[in-house]
Amino acid sequence: MRSPAESSAFVIGSAVVLPPAVESAAEAVRSGRITEEERERLGVTSVHVGAEPAPVLAAAAARAAAAEAGVEPDRVGHLLHAHTYYQGHDFWSPAHFIAHEAGFGSCVPMSVGQMCNGGAAALGIGVERVRHTACGEPVLSVATTADTFGGSGIDRWGSDYDTVYGDGATCVILSPEAGDTSAPALRVVALDSRARPQFEAMYREGDPFGTAPHELRAAIDVKATKRAFFERCGGTTEFRDVAIKTIGELVADVIDTAGVAITDVAATMLPRLSPKVLDLMYSAAIDPRLVPTLHCERDTTGHLGAGDFLANLDHLRRTDLLADRQYALVVGGGGGFTWSAALVQKVGPAVPRA
Numbered sequence: 001m002r003s004p005a006e007s008s009a010f011v012i013g014s015a016v017v018l019p020p021a022v023e024s025a026a027e028a029v030r031s032g033r034i035t036e037e038e039r040e041r042l043g044v045t046s047v048h049v050g051a052e053p054a055p056v057l058a059a060a061a062a063r064a065a066a067a068e069a070g071v072e073p074d075r076v077g078h079l080l081h082a083h084t085y086y087q088g089h090d091f092w093s094p095a096h097f098i099a100h101e102a103g104f105g106s107c108v109p110m111s112v113g114q115m116c117n118g119g120a121a122a123l124g125i126g127v128e129r130v131r132h133t134a135c136g137e138p139v140l141s142v143a144t145t146a147d148t149f150g151g152s153g154i155d156r157w158g159s160d161y162d163t164v165y166g167d168g169a170t171c172v173i174l175s176p177e178a179g180d181t182s183a184p185a186l187r188v189v190a191l192d193s194r195a196r197p198q199f200e201a202m203y204r205e206g207d208p209f210g211t212a213p214h215e216l217r218a219a220i221d222v223k224a225t226k227r228a229f230f231e232r233c234g235g236t237t238e239f240r241d242v243a244i245k246t247i248g249e250l251v252a253d254v255i256d257t258a259g260v261a262i263t264d265v266a267a268t269m270l271p272r273l274s275p276k277v278l279d280l281m282y283s284a285a286i287d288p289r290l291v292p293t294l295h296c297e298r299d300t301t302g303h304l305g306a307g308d309f310l311a312n313l314d315h316l317r318r319t320d321l322l323a324d325r326q327y328a329l330v331v332g333g334g335g336g337f338t339w340s341a342a343l344v345q346k347v348g349p350a351v352p353r354a
Contacts, residue, residue: 008178008188011174011185011313012175012185014170014171014172015062015171016168016169016311017057018301019051022048025039025044028164033158034158043275043298044274044299046300047164051150052148053148054088054169055094055101057169058081059097061144061169062079066142066173069175069179074106076104076107076141077141078107078108078141079104079107079108079110079142079144080123080125081146082111082112082114082119083146084305085149087146093111098144114336115306115334115335115338116303116308116334116335117193117332117339118306119143120191120193122143122306124191126142127141129141130175139176140175142172142174145170145306145310147306147307150167153219155219159221160226165305168307184318186317189327189343190255191341193340196243196246196337196338199337201225205228205229206229243339244281246339247282247285247286250340250341251287251329251331252287254342254343262289266321267322269329269331270331272304272308273296273298316330317346317351322346328343
């Protein structure tokens with residue numbers, strides 16, 4: 001076994017699959033789903049909307065990432081799939097479907113449930129698996145996410161405050177080795193999470209426990225439960241204070257663990273949330289020295305459910321935002337509440353998009 005001090009984890013392949021159809025914020029205003037004022041707060045021009053089930057998109061992302069990395073399917077030891085919303089069947093394992101459809105017949109599939117922090121949680125489990133691979137042929141881990149927000153069960157534009165949910169799937173492939181140095185990789189230098197479960201009621205406040213999906217409400221209404229939660233708490237002050245403190249400590253600890261200076265961080269990727277939501281939790285938590293490095297890629301994707309974290313890793317691989325050997329910070333979170341941060345280093349040139 002490699003010791004933790006000697007072991008590494010690299011993102012050697014990645015993919016983001018977005019359905020071809022799009023729906024614009026202007027269309028949402030014209031149809032009465034949001035107001036013009038809400039559109040301006042979202043900071044989104046359009047989102048992708050798809051007819052294919054979420055796990056089908058995830059399998060496509062996994063196949064694309066594996067093909068790009070030249071991965072032999074039988075080398076994949078683990079597949080971790082995260083999602084926030086319905087996966088197409090009521091009593092079923094989407095992770096096993098994705099593994100089968102992607103050709104990873106030798107892996108152990110697992111579903112990861114951490115709401116919008118799910119992609120980061122899947123990444124963390126995958127990193128631990130490859131870092132503790134026994135000597136011999138390296139075993140790879142695959143992390144996927146997929147969410148689609150169509151149908152009558154949720155309104156992507158109106159079910160939540162200041163958030164629009166876009167359809168899409170993501171995948172990253174993790175290896176204990178960087179592989180071909182002519183291809184880009186991201187070395188995962190440090191990764192950690194912090195949870196504050198006292199805020200779990202934000203997504204159920206005022207509702208009794210049900211016994212079947214949509215038994216209590218015909219459609220998801222996050223606004224109703226958040227409104228009830230903050231009315232009970234006397235406003236958002238406590239949540240904001242705890243979030244800022246937690247994220248600030250998390251980011252500082254991850255950078256410290258990585259052994260780099262904060263001035264070495266060339267890019268900081270934020271979740272694909274509206275400016276108002278980022279201001280509520282993230283903006284005040286970020287060290288002022290990182291402000292010039294902030295990036296949020298929400299404009300044409302919106303919030304990808306569990307997928308923002310992995311989509312942001314893919315963005316770092318595929319663009320020239322980072323030069324070879326430069327560092328980036330990726331930050332995210334999800335209801336419950338859990339926040340995650342990763343410090344990664346680019347190894348190699350950018351991947352051109354197909």
